[in-house]
Amino acid sequence: MTPAAIPPEIADWFAGRGWRVRRHQAEMLAAADSGKHAMLVADTGAGKTLAGFLPTLAAFCPSRLDGAKPPEGLHTLYVSPLKALAHDVQRNLITPVEEMGLDLRIETRSGDTPSDRKKRQRARPPHVLLTTPESLSLLLSYPDSLTLFADLKRVVIDEIHAFATQKRGDLLALALSRLQAIAPEMQRVGLSATVADPGGYRGWLAPQSDLGGDLDSVAMVEGEEGAAPELEILLPDGERVPWGGHAATWAIPQLYKRIAANRTTLVFTNTRFLAEYLFQHLWDANEDNLPIGIHHGSLSKEARRKVEGAMARGELRALVCTASLDLGVDWGDVDLVVQMGAPKGSSRLLQRIGRANHRLDQPSRALLVPGNRFEFLEAMAALDAVREGQRDGEDFRPGALDVLAQHVMACACAGPFDEAALLAEVRSSLPYAGIDAEAFRRVLEFVATGGYALKAYDRFRRIVRERDGTWRLTHPDQAQRHRLNAGIIVDSEMLDVRFRNGRSLGKVEERFAASLRVGDTFRFAGVTVEVESLRDMELVVRASSKGAMIPSYGGLRLPLTTHLAGRVRELLTDRAGWGRFPDDVREWLEVQDWRSQLPGPDNLLVETFPHEGQHYAVYYTFAGWNANQSLGMLITARMEARGLMPGGFVANDYSLAVWGLKRVDDPAPLLSPDILAEEFSDWVTQSHLLRRAFREVAVIGGLVERQQPGKRKSGRQVTFSTDLIYDVLRKHEPDHVLIEAAWADARAKMTDVARLAEVLDTAAARLEHVVLERVSPLAVPVMVMIGREAVPQGAQDDELLLEAESLEGAAMRVEPLG
Incomplete structure (x- = not known):
């Protein structure tokens, strides 16, 4: 791609800071000048955000305006996955805009924005608006959206990998299609540092047609290569890597020393509970009264903003946080990133590592702190993947029908629409490119009446078809109800x-x-x-100064990626590579190899053994917690049917332990693939899973409202309403569009049926069953979980480790069995 001519205002600003315009930044400007959409994949610290905005800055440079007035109205939309990222980008953009002297106004819009400012932004929009997918969808629901976006030139989607494969990506893809219809010359820009399949995201970004996505319309830009990160795994001083637990509280004294030795440290945890738990332990160790903060999604807006401001000013020595700060936040003074517990994916780890230094030519420094021995292996696998430049990611899938229903309602709120025109617009987005007219009609009928079984109730009538074929709202009040309840993220109440x-x-x-x-x-x-x-x-x-309990947050478990799971399995069988491991981890694997065997990359190892009057079977699936939970439910059901008297099961990301009063002589019949055809549907239907999935899709699809003017329903009220409707639909309309959407969620998110199917296929092809007389070393981490699954995780690590030591005596004796 021929580099673009850099406006002198921009070139001088770069030179004044001792910087240069990087190749990929110039190529992004060239792509915009040639009228193309663009997908930029560049390392963290490469100036991706500035590259995305460079064409916008150039459009407001006097040298390009050549005496003309700056553009009026909304010129550029910036869409990010996090409110914190939008505010951070605003801070970082204001500096170059002011120093270049550009007449360019930049504002943010999210759920935290005051209502009077939101109203003013629609009437007198800034030149650049930084927002989220949900807020963008709400903007499109207003009748004045046609005017607001008529002259829109660009949409910059930051951290595109955080959107595209999820429901928020479905909503954003639909919003992009609507924007493209309003402003046909609008350019789309995607930015990311961690996509495993850049071509796939390029295709997601491209407008679709009957011939597929126009990839030629999307320039593919690759960033300059940055300095390799400096990664280290923290190990206990003079002690063993723990058997169980995942809070890694053993590391607090060493971690505190690292914090004291650095300017600013970001400490990432995988859950909000662990953030609170580890923050308290760090504070207890804080003899020097260092300023240490905490940040997660359940804190108030004021608390989050206060911490973000303190970090931006360099006032904190450490910040304990969750995924709320995963993406793109640029605090240049951060010189160390710590990952507490397993990273769960190489892309996620790379994203977090990039928060340190945030400069392309300087290495980011990161410390991985495993909570137990499997997490050590996972940390090693992630470290190797990052060094080799290997990423992991989720597969693309068809768009969700509940999200489409919400979008249809937003379009109706903006004004009457033609069915055929809206279908064509919807099909121009990749997630819905394959939707047929009948499926679209079912969604329309649901939005119009609630569906066949609910059409007699007026409260479900939201849109109506006119004689000329257009659709409109049944009453103007429906628009307010929609805007109060729209959104994709359905948190626990x-x-x-x-x-x-x-x-x-x-x-x-x-x-x-x-x-x-x-x-x-x-x-x-x-x-x-x-x-x-x-x-x-x-x-x-x-x-209070009393002792405290710890709140335990649900629904935030990060999944182990398939890519990283495969790498852990390879580590287990790479005996030559065990020399990199600590002595106790190496001994753990050697004794496992002696007493039993190690799970391989392409087999399913099942160990059976007696323990304390029960018979146990441990399945080493490496399929993630959701899939293992599902497998545990299905196996125990089959055991019950076969008279094996199951007692229960526990699961982690790596393995599943099932126990009962009778021995499992042959696990193969319990793992036959027909379990998905015969028992899976019955189990999901009879369990709470489908009801829970239905609750979410009913809220997203607008069937059940969480919010009413001046009042918000409690979670109990929402659940009661959705359960009543679910029972009616299951009985009278089992093929309802929301039942279909709930099944899709239950299969994908809650049960991870795709990975479960892979486990069953592996078992059918190569099942390795080892009969033991006592617990094996590899089984100890999951065995110590028995009886603890209902307890807030992390709070009882010491007790778990004591229990692990008693199991260790049985597991680590190496005399031959028999």
Whole structure:
């Protein structure tokens, strides 16, 4: 691609900072000048965001305007997955805009934006608006959206890998199609550092037609290669790598020393609970009173903004955080990133590593802290993948029907629409390129009446078809109801945590709050609080010096990627590579190899052995927690049917342990692939899974409203409503569009049926069954979980380790069996 002419204002600004315009930045400007969409894949710190905005800055440079006035109205949309990222980008863009003297106004818009500012932004929009997919969809639901976006020139999608394969990506793809219809010359730009399949994302970005995606319309730009990251795995001083647990609290003294030795450290955890738990342990070790903060999605907007501001000003020495800061946040003073526990994926790890230094020519420094021995292997696998430049990612799949229903309603709120025209527009997005007219008609009928079984109820009538064939709202009030309830993220119902004076600390799950009584204490937002009262949707607390319980958050478990799982299996069988491991980990694997065998990359190892009066079977699937949970339910059901008297099961990402009163002589019949055809549907239908999935799609599809003017339904009320409707539909309309959508979610998100099917196929092809007389070394990490699965994870690690030591005595004796 021929480099573009860089406007002198931009060239001088780069030179004044001692920088140069990098090749990929110039190529992004050239792509825009040639009228093309563009997909940029570049390392963290390569100036991706600036590259995405360079054509926008150039359009406002006096040298390009040649005496003309700057463009009026909304010129560029920036869409990010995180509100924190949008605010960070705003901070970082304002500096070059001011220093170049450009007449360019930049604002953010999200759920946190005050309503008066949102109204003003629609009437007098800034030149650049930084927003999220959900807020963009809401903007498109207003009648004035046709005017607002009429002159839109560019949409910049940052961290595109965080959108495209999920429901938020479906919503964004539909929004892009609508924007393209409003502003046909609009250019699409995708940015990412960690995509495994750049061509696939290029295809997602391209507008679709009857002939498929026009890939030639999307320039593929690859960034300059940056410095290799410096990665290290932290090991216990003079002690063994733990058998079980995942909080890695053993590392707190060593971690504190690293924090004290660096300017600013980001400590990533995989759950909000662990963020709170580890923050408290760090604070207890903080003898020097170093400024250490905490950041996660359940904290109040004010608390998050305060911490983000302090980090931007360089006032914190450490920040404990979750995925709320995974993506793109640019704090140049961060010189060390710590990953507590297993990274779960090489792309996720690389993304987090990139938060350190955030400069292309300087290596990012990262420390991986495994909580147990399997997590050590996972950390090694992720470290190797990052060094080899290997990424992992999710596969593309057809768009979700509940998201399409929400989009249809948004379009109706903006004004009457023609069915054929809207179908063509929807098909121009990759997730819905293959939707047929009948499926689209079913979605329309659902939005119009609720479906065959619900059409008698007026409250489900939202749109109606006119005689001329156009569709419109049944009543203007429907628009307000839609905007109050639209969105893709359906969290567990949360209650506000507030002091009596009204100051908000954040939110906790409703089911956690329901377990609390007046006088109970818990740790939240870095302080211990005591419950004073629970009323409506608020938990009123006061500060306390008493001991505290720890809140446990659900629904946030990060999945082990297939790519990383495969690498862990390869490590297990690469005996020559064990020399890189600590002595105790190497001994663990050697004794396992002696006493049993190691699971290979292409087989399924099943060990059976007696323990404390029960018969156990451990299945080494490496399929992730969701798939293993599903397999455990199906296996125990088959055991029950065969009279094997199952007692229960526990699972982690790597293995599944099932026990019962009778020995499993042959596990093959329990793992036959027909289990998915015969028992899977019955289990999902009879369990809570399909009901839970239906609750989510009913909320996303607009069938059940969470919010009404001046009032928000509790989680209990929403669940009651969705359960009633679910029972009606299962009986009278089992092929309802939302039942279909719920099944899709249950298969993909909740049960991970694709990976479960791979496990069963592997078992059918190569099942290795080893009969033992006692627990094996590799089984210990999952065995110590028995009886703990209902307890908040992390809080009882010491007890787990004591139990592990008792199992270790049985597992690590190396005399031959028999």
